[in-house]
Amino acid sequence: MxxxxxxxxxxxxxxxxxxxxxxxxxxxxxISSRKLVALLNLSPEQVxxxxxxxxxxxxxxxxYDIKALVGMxxxxxxxxxxxxxxxxxxxxxxxxxxxxxxxxxxxHNIVTAFDIDKNKINARISDxxxxxxxxxxxxxxxxxxxxxxxxxxxxxxxxxASLLLQSGIRGILNFTSxxxxxxxxxYLKDYDIITSLEETGFxxxx
Amino acid sequence: MxxxxxxxxxxxxxxxxxxxxxxxxxxxxxISSRKLVALLNLSPEQVxxxxxxxxxxxxxxxxYDIKALVGMxxxxxxxxxxxxxxxxxxxxxxxxxxxxxxxxxxxHNIVTAFDIDKNKINARISDxxxxxxxxxxxxxxxxxxxxxxxxxxxxxxxxxASLLLQSGIRGILNFTSxxxxxxxxxYLKDYDIITSLEETGFxxxx
Numbered sequence: 001m002x003x004x005x006x007x008x009x010x011x012x013x014x015x016x017x018x019x020x021x022x023x024x025x026x027x028x029x030x031i032s033s034r035k036l037v038a039l040l041n042l043s044p045e046q047v048x049x050x051x052x053x054x055x056x057x058x059x060x061x062x063x064y065d066i067k068a069l070v071g072m073x074x075x076x077x078x079x080x081x082x083x084x085x086x087x088x089x090x091x092x093x094x095x096x097x098x099x100x101x102x103x104x105x106x107x108h109n110i111v112t113a114f115d116i117d118k119n120k121i122n123a124r125i126s127d128x129x130x131x132x133x134x135x136x137x138x139x140x141x142x143x144x145x146x147x148x149x150x151x152x153x154x155x156x157x158x159x160x161a162s163l164l165l166q167s168g169i170r171g172i173l174n175f176t177s178x179x180x181x182x183x184x185x186x187y188l189k190d191y192d193i194i195t196s197l198e199e200t201g202f203x204x205x206x
Numbered sequence: 207m208x209x210x211x212x213x214x215x216x217x218x219x220x221x222x223x224x225x226x227x228x229x230x231x232x233x234x235x236x237i238s239s240r241k242l243v244a245l246l247n248l249s250p251e252q253v254x255x256x257x258x259x260x261x262x263x264x265x266x267x268x269x270y271d272i273k274a275l276v277g278m279x280x281x282x283x284x285x286x287x288x289x290x291x292x293x294x295x296x297x298x299x300x301x302x303x304x305x306x307x308x309x310x311x312x313x314h315n316i317v318t319a320f321d322i323d324k325n326k327i328n329a330r331i332s333d334x335x336x337x338x339x340x341x342x343x344x345x346x347x348x349x350x351x352x353x354x355x356x357x358x359x360x361x362x363x364x365x366x367a368s369l370l371l372q373s374g375i376r377g378i379l380n381f382t383s384x385x386x387x388x389x390x391x392x393y394l395k396d397y398d399i400i401t402s403l404e405e406t407g408f409x410x411x412x
Contacts, residue, residue, distance in 0.1 A: 189402050194307065
């Protein structure tokens with residue numbers, strides 16, 4: 001369902017769910033849209049529109065049923081059992097990303113890592129086996145992996161991305177600041193540390 | 207100038223600049239808005255509107271003068287000499303972020319790190335001295351640091367953020383998936399790895 005959801009909506013749905021996790025061990029069964037708004041710095045219209053898009057309206061008195069909300073967000077943004085994901089580049093950033101994802105509740109699962117460092121190849125890092133990057137063309141189709149997280153040094157970025165696309169990767173989460181040209185049909189999400197820092201630096205001006 | 211720029215515009219301006227860096231060592235002096243559009247997957251209206259907001263219009267035949275564009279973006283989004291930044295949490299993620307920022311051309315500068323690990327306190331990591339987190343209340347005002355990058359484990363997040371705000375931090379770039387409530391006047395930028403992965407996973411669906 002809902003293939004027409006815009007990226008920003010999917011991003012916000014994922015955030016609503018993270019936030020609602022906080023209420024898991026409390027007695028609260030409902031949350032008002034006003035509270036969601038306050039906790040996430042969004043407008044009330046935005047929140048109501050997002051939730052109506054996935055077929056939910058709140059009860060006027062009680063607000064949204066938290067369990068129903070979490071369930072419906074899950075049915076919308078988690079397809080089937082989640083995707084197999086390859087982590088490409090096992091430096092500090094790669095290890096940090098691996099730890100984050102292993103600890104989170106996302107259904108997506110890092111099943112394989114790639115690197116070019118002989119000391120890492122064939123090692124297991126947080127239970128994930130690291131392969132030689134030049135084996136990507138065999139391992140990625142074999143394991144049916146559609147998503148790659150790219151945490152390689154900037155200078156290796158473009159050639160690595162092109163190798164991944166040739167191996168059948170259809171979505172890339174790109175952690176380097178390097179711009180990638182990808183063919184249409186490939187989903188590229190740039191996750192740019194420098195841009196975020198510059199935005200923060202800009203807006204703290206008094 | 208331009209305090210009214212929306213966050214998304216600042217984010218895009220920073221991206222335009224990253225992209226234009228590629229033309230630094232080439233003979234090309236101009237870039238058409240069509241080319242910017244194609245390289246960044248934006249609409250032509252979006253690009254023209256962003257650049258008009260900072261006072262630039264392209265030449266109909268030649269497009270935008272690259273040097274003028276980079277200069278004007280810099281004068282808009284880099285204030286003065288950039289900010290002093292504290293990096294809070296020197297694990298894998300912290301080290302990766304430090305490396306990224308040191309290698310980049312951003313004017314913002316990580317001048318201090320904080321951690322609670324006795325083995326890291328007083329060490330220098332990539333030329334940055336690490337202090338005991340409990341000294342934040344003295345070091346941050348002393349060094350006049352307005353921005354903090356938070357790369358602590360999720361369970362330490364809320365108490366650390368509150369300590370930073372008490373120490374005078376006005377902008378936080380938050381790398382954990384934990385939601386923070388910050389007072390108005392504080393700029394919080396969430397940089398959420400899980401949300402980005404879920405968005406990528408969603409959109410690769412065929």
